[in-house]
Amino acid sequence: MIERAACIDIVLVQATTGLRTTELCMRPLADWRVEKDGTAIVELSPEVTKTRTGRPVPVLAPDVSTRLAARLKAQRKVGSPWLFSSPSDPAKVWDPRNRDLKLALLYMELAEKLDIPMFEHERGHSWRTTNNTLLYDALPEATRTRLFGHTAAVNRHHYTAVTNTEAVVEAAKVLQG
Incomplete structure (x- = not known):
């Protein structure tokens, strides 16, 4: 217990x-x-x-x-x-x-x-990517990298998974006119 x-x-x-x-x-x-x-x-x-x-x-x-x-x-x-x-x-x-x-x-x-x-x-390590991605638009990159303890380059490469499909679909609609 x-x-x-x-x-x-x-x-x-x-x-x-x-x-x-x-x-x-x-x-x-x-x-x-x-x-x-x-x-x-x-x-x-x-x-x-x-x-x-x-x-x-x-x-x-x-x-x-x-x-x-x-x-x-x-x-x-x-x-x-x-x-x-x-x-x-x-x-x-x-x-x-x-x-x-x-x-x-x-x-x-x-x-x-x-x-x-x-x-x-x-x-446990998967939560680093999850939180980094959730905070992607809410915090400046410098703040996020400090919070998770990596350089900006490492943070971008390994710990963000920007996959907001709604934003991608909306952007495509705009481009299609």
């Missing part, structure tokens, strides 16, 4: 932040804060990111921020220094191999129950 709840929280936070699994799961509680408006934010220091560029990352859905705030409070209450501690020992971080196995099982379940075949092979 503890493992499943943690896995659900990991998927929800990744879906609303685009954080890499390690960036999210290896964060101590001290790296997290909840703003007055209820937004949960993790402060990633340069040494913990793949690109060695620190950045604050907000949780983009209020319901997930609320859920995460409850997890932060619960972890503090049991004396854990970790947001995602070992299910058997709150003083230790959750072993990445064990955690990733449990996450894979949840994603396989989601793939089957929600009919999302992509989750059979693509998991």
Whole structure:
């Protein structure tokens, strides 16, 4: 039950932040804060990111921020220094191999129950592309690249999938007169 709840929280936070699994799961509680408006934010220091560029990352859905705030409070209450501690020992971080196995099982379940075949092979990292694409027109490129921790060129090439077919159809109608 503890493992499943943690896995659900990991998927929800990744879906609303685009954080890499390690960036999210290896964060101590001290790296997290909840703003007055209820937004949960993790402060990633340069040494913990793949690109060695620190950045604050907000949780983009209020319901997930609320859920995460409850997890932060619960972890503090049991004396854990970790947001995602070992299910058997709150003083230790959750072993990445064990955690990733449990996450894979949840994603396989989601793939089957929600009919999302992509989750059979693509998991947490897919949220980076999803969020980057959703924010494509809403944020300047420089802000998006900083948020997701890549250069503009890498971000454009690997993490955006601009596939708004409605816009393409409308543009074609205009061109056809």
